[in-house]
Amino acid sequence: MTKLIIILLSAVFINNYVLSRFLGICPFLGVSKKLDSATGMSIAVIFVMLMSTAVTYPIQMYVLNPNGLGYLQTIVFILVIAALVQLVEIVLKRYIPSLHKSLGVYLPLITTNCAVLGVTILNIDEGYTFLEAMVNSLGSGLGFFLAMVMFSGVRSKLEGADIPKSFKGLPITLIAASITSLSFMGFGGVIENMFA
Amino acid sequence: MSAILTAVIPVVIIGIICAAMLVIASKLMAVKEDERLPKVRECLPGANCGACGYAGCDGYAKALVEDEGVPTNLCVPGADGVAKQLSEVLGVEFEDVVEQVAVIQCSGDCDHTEDIVDYKGIESCSAAKLLYGGKGKCGYGCLGLGDCAAVCPQDAICIEKGLAHINQRLCIGCGLCAKTCPNSLISIIPDVERVVIACSNRDKGAATRKACSSGCIGCRKCVKVCPNGAISIVDNLAVIDYSKCENCPDFGVCARECTVKCIQLKDLSGIHRF
Numbered sequence: 001m002t003k004l005i006i007i008l009l010s011a012v013f014i015n016n017y018v019l020s021r022f023l024g025i026c027p028f029l030g031v032s033k034k035l036d037s038a039t040g041m042s043i044a045v046i047f048v049m050l051m052s053t054a055v056t057y058p059i060q061m062y063v064l065n066p067n068g069l070g071y072l073q074t075i076v077f078i079l080v081i082a083a084l085v086q087l088v089e090i091v092l093k094r095y096i097p098s099l100h101k102s103l104g105v106y107l108p109l110i111t112t113n114c115a116v117l118g119v120t121i122l123n124i125d126e127g128y129t130f131l132e133a134m135v136n137s138l139g140s141g142l143g144f145f146l147a148m149v150m151f152s153g154v155r156s157k158l159e160g161a162d163i164p165k166s167f168k169g170l171p172i173t174l175i176a177a178s179i180t181s182l183s184f185m186g187f188g189g190v191i192e193n194m195f196a
Numbered sequence: 197m198s199a200i201l202t203a204v205i206p207v208v209i210i211g212i213i214c215a216a217m218l219v220i221a222s223k224l225m226a227v228k229e230d231e232r233l234p235k236v237r238e239c240l241p242g243a244n245c246g247a248c249g250y251a252g253c254d255g256y257a258k259a260l261v262e263d264e265g266v267p268t269n270l271c272v273p274g275a276d277g278v279a280k281q282l283s284e285v286l287g288v289e290f291e292d293v294v295e296q297v298a299v300i301q302c303s304g305d306c307d308h309t310e311d312i313v314d315y316k317g318i319e320s321c322s323a324a325k326l327l328y329g330g331k332g333k334c335g336y337g338c339l340g341l342g343d344c345a346a347v348c349p350q351d352a353i354c355i356e357k358g359l360a361h362i363n364q365r366l367c368i369g370c371g372l373c374a375k376t377c378p379n380s381l382i383s384i385i386p387d388v389e390r391v392v393i394a395c396s397n398r399d400k401g402a403a404t405r406k407a408c409s410s411g412c413i414g415c416r417k418c419v420k421v422c423p424n425g426a427i428s429i430v431d432n433l434a435v436i437d438y439s440k441c442e443n444c445p446d447f448g449v450c451a452r453e454c455t456v457k458c459i460q461l462k463d464l465s466g467i468h469r470f
Contacts, residue, residue: 063206072203076210083214087221094225160318 002195004135007128009191011139017115018147019181024115028147029173031106038152039145044106046141049119051088052081053137056120057130077120078112085111115144151180232285233261239281240271243349245370247272247296260286269293273368295387296369298352298362302381303394303458304337305357309408325378332358334407336397338381344373364462389438391450395458398431405456412458418450434459 015021018028024045031041056077064070089107092100110116119140123133154176163172237257244252248270250259259266260282268282269291276293283290315331317323321343329335340358345351352366353373362373362382374382381396393412397404401413414432419425426440427450451459 059210063210067202067206069203069206072207076207079207079211079214083218086218090218090221090225093227097227160323162318 004132006191006195007132007135008139008142009194011136012143012146013184013187014189014191015140016143016147016184017118017140018144019184021118022181023118024113024144025177027106027109027113027115028144028151029170029177031109032148032152032155035149035152035156038148040102041106041109042141042145042148044103044110045113045115045144046138047103048081048085048088048107048110048113048116049137049141049144050134052077052084052116052120053123053133055084056080057123057133060124073121073124074117077117081116081120082111115140147180151177154180233257235285236260236282239274239278239285241274241278243273243368243370245273245349245368245372247368247370264288267291272296273370296371296384297364297367297387298369298371298373298382298384299392299394299462300338300360300362300381301383301392301394301396302336302338302359302379303410303460304332304334304408305359307357308410309333309337311358322376322378330379332407334397334404334411336379336381336395336399337408337411339379343376343378344382347372347376385438389441390461391436391441391448392460392462393427393434393436393458394460395433395456398433400432404432410456410458413456415455417453417455418459421449421453423449 011017017023018025027041027045032038059076059080060070060073064072064076085107089100092103092107119137123136126136128136155173158172158176167175237254240253240257242253244254246252248256250256250270256266256270260268268286268288269279271278271282272293272295274293275295279293280290309332311331312333313328313331315324315327317327319341321330321339321341324330324339324341330337330339332339338359340355340360342353342355342360344360345353345355349370349372350366350368352363352368353360354363355361360381364387369384369387371384374380374384379396385392395404395408395410395412397408397411399407399411401415404411404413412433414429414434416429418427418434419429422441423444423446424440424442426437426442427434428437429435448461451457451461
């Protein structure tokens with residue numbers, strides 16, 4: 001149980017996918033302009049991370065590894081995740097139109113998101129069990145959510161700030177992102193020691 | 197060779213399984229969409245301005261397809277062309293679109309009024325408005341920081357001498373600027389109307405006069421000269437009722453007679469002062 005909590009918390013804070021591992025930067029910069037779109041995107045990411053881990057973990061363990069095909073990991077995972085997201089979109093459209101409407105725009109964007117692929121591959125590399133892998137995916141999704149919501153707050157403050165002309169737009173956004181990620185360095189080593 | 201096959205075959209099999217799942221799912225769970233919907237959506241300009249009263253072009257297209265009673269002439273930016281196409285696709289009678297344009301109800305540029313403070317805050321009208329109602333003498337007038345110009349999808353608005361000007365040729369009448377202006381200075385009027393009262397100051401005449409030399413002082417001259425009784429004075433400000441204003445024989449008499457020249461005439465080449 002302690003291990004699961006450590007995995008969850010370290011996925012959220014220490015190994016934050018956006019701010020420490022620098023995966024999924026594209027949606028982080030692209031969709032963080034408004035709080036509601038940032039939340040929508042993050043919830044879709046959590047959802048897809050959990051789904052794709054649930055599907056790719058068995059494929060790795062029961063299809064690729066026994067046949068010595070571990071090196072096909074990346075290409076198979078991309079294929080499976082892309083198909084899965086499409087499938088989820090079709091199912092949502094049919095049965096939960098309201099959820100499809102709110103997630104709909106973001107789902108295709110996530111199909112080839114490197115954070116999602118990163119989670120599934122790192123789950124295998126770390127040698128997690130299925131349960132640990134799912135917890136890690138949940139934590140990674142929550143970490144993405146945290147980073148997106150925090151950064152959309154930072155960006156809304158930037159809107160009203162008096163920024164030198166040459167820094168306006170993307171440059172100041174990148175600087176703000178780097179400072180935000182710097183703040184996450186402070187979590188290093190905190191959570192392991194919490195339970196030690 | 198066998199090494200390649202052992203790699204290729206599993207990937208192909210997984211790919212085929214995924215494809216089969218997607219095909220089955222899309223057949224089983226297909227959501228029926230009205231086939232006219234994409235056609236209708238294609239006719240609309242896609243500016244998502246909301247002038248039709250629906251949430252963007254998609255919303256209007258959906259409403260048109262689902263409800264026969266929704267008129268096809270609501271798209272102001274698209275004007276007659278779009279309304280005709282829509283009527284063709286949906287098979288209903290075509291009705292003329294009332295083209296609308298935005299007009300600024302203020303004429304207080306820096307020749308007529310002046311600033312009382314040196315505003316150095318955020319370059320936005322709504323921010324300036326929060327700070328004691330703006331920098332100018334007139335609390336009703338144009339703040340001149342261009343919030344309307346920023347939202348205009350057509351780039352039809354420019355700020356000159358501290359006053360917003362709308363290019364009537366470019367304006368599509370979507371009304372985004374009217375919603376944005378913190379002083380509610382912008383009105384959307386039918387394009388055929390030509391008389392514009394370019395002042396929104398509701399102070400008494402003497403106070404208005406001190407703030408701006410082209411502010412409406414409520415002298416009632418326009419009320420007296422208008423042959424159709426279209427102009428009235430409400431709260432020390434001339435207000436025009438466009439349903440009564442017709443292009444009278446002595447057209448533009450109100451604008452010519454106006455003491456402070458805050459009544460203006462517009463045509464496609466812009467707004468004319470007398």
